[in-house]
Amino acid sequence: MSGRMLRLVGAATVAAQAALVPVSATAVPPPPQPGQPSVATLLTDLQRLYRQAERATETYNATAEQLKKQRAESDRLRAxxxxARLALRGSRAAAGQLARQQYQSSSGLSPYLRLLLARDPQHALEEGHVIGQLARERAGTVSRLAGSEKKADDLAREARKALDTRLALARRQQQARDDVRGRLHEVERLLASLSAAQLAALAEFEKNGIAEAQKRFLASGTLSAGTPPTQEGDRAVRYAVRQLGKPYQWGAEGPAAYDCSGLTAQAWRHAGTPIPRTSQEQWARLPHVPLNRLRPGDLVVYFPEATHVALYLGDGMVVQAPRPGAKVKVSPIAANPVLGAVRPDPGGEPLRRYTPPKLPAGALDGPDAGLYAAGAPVTSAR
Structure with a gap:
């Protein structure tokens, strides 16, 4: 994202910390000035744009994964x-040599006449056997030539098709990249139009809304008392904690920056269990787990379209890369509307003893909402 947008988001955080506009703890926004939109309206508009940007980011990530696989397939077909072309050249050379040998050894007589005219019929019969063997070898060479030609033609068609698919995916990736950039430019324009007081009120209103959502979520009894992670889950959690403070960057998979699914995918890859790259694929392909059975290392997926994801830390908290302008941080599980949870290691055995990783100072600082909309309901998982 641009440096201008980073400065704008940073200004919002500083303004909120300075408390230029006091907001009650019940997340009730202050009344708007005449002719200005309310804080709730601004938050709704802003988070709508963030949500559109993250949907576009997931499309970009999914296309990038398809393109990566298609590149590998294209390279395989090219090799x-x-x-096949080397084999074809060898088959053609062998066929040409056989043709020359046949022309040079041809006497114009049939094998039957050569046998009748031979001084030594037994030798002629043995010679005929050798000739028959050579004929069979020639037939095999011709057959291999035909097979090599067909294989080369088939592979050439597959390679052309794979190249066309690769080019189409590259165009789709470019379109998704442009879409993300366009959405983020809209966020920049909206933030640039706000005063310091509006930015402060917006950040504080969002913060209070998340606190209320977390309070309701925990009071619902949805979460269990806690189950220890597996050895792999522990490694994934500790990897994610080591990334705290690194910036969000759409399409990034580390090690310098991450988007939401880039962080979760890399955490589990370092744990020894590769998982799909995007949050939508993680939700679609990994086993679902009820929230009352969550354990550290499980993935919490957000929004009906599964466009945001975080890694469960325990005690109702997650590690996540929230949104453009934010950094990897620890957040309340209800910072966004929960869709459900998935488990990358369903067959793993929980550790008998587990000590959670120590969080560094500032782990909870910064905005929590990836795409949180004020007043959005927090759904329970299946």
């Missing part, structure tokens, strides 16, 4: 085609 196979090169080998």
């Amino acid at each position: 196979d085609l090169a080998r």
Whole structure:
């Protein structure tokens, strides 16, 4: 994202900390000035843009993964085609040599006449056997030539098709990149239009709204008392905690920056269990787990479209890369509307003894909402 947007988001955080506009703890926004939109309206508009940007980011990430696989397939086909063409050249050379040998050894007589005219019929019969063997070898060479030609033609068609698919994916990736940038430019324009007082009120209103959502979520009894992670889950949690403070960057998979699913995917890759790259694929392909059975290392997925994801830390908290302008941080689980949870290691055995990683100072600082909309309901998981 641009440095201008980072400065704007940073200004919002500083303004909120300075408490230029006092807001009650019940998340009730102050009345708007005449002719100005309310804080709730501004928050709704801002988070709508963030949500659109993250949807576009997930599309970009998914296309990037498809393109990566298609590149590998194109490279494989290109290597196979090169080998097939080498084999074809060898088959053609062998066929040409056989043709020259047949022309040079041809006497114009049939094998039957050569046998009748031979001085030594037994030798002629043995010679005929050798000739038959050579004929069979020639037939095999011709057959291999035909097979090599067909294989080379088939591989050439597959390679052209794979290249066309690769080019189409590259165009789609470019379109998704432009879409993300366009959405983030809209966020920049909205933030740039706000005063310091509006930015402070916006940040404080969002913060109070998250606190209320977390309070309701915990009071619902949805979460369990806590289950220790598996050894792999522990490694994933500790990896994610080591990334605290690194910036959010859409499409990033580390190590310098992350987007939401880039963080969760890398955490589990370092734990030894590769998982899909995008939050939507993580939600679609990993086993679902009820929230009352959550354990550290599980992934908490947000919004009906599964466009945001975080890694469960325990005690109702998650590690996440929230949104553009924010950093990887520890947040309340209800910072965004929860869709459900998935488990990358469903067959793993929980540790008998578990000591959570120590959080560094400032782990909870900064905005929590990835795409939180004021007043949005927190759904329970299946």
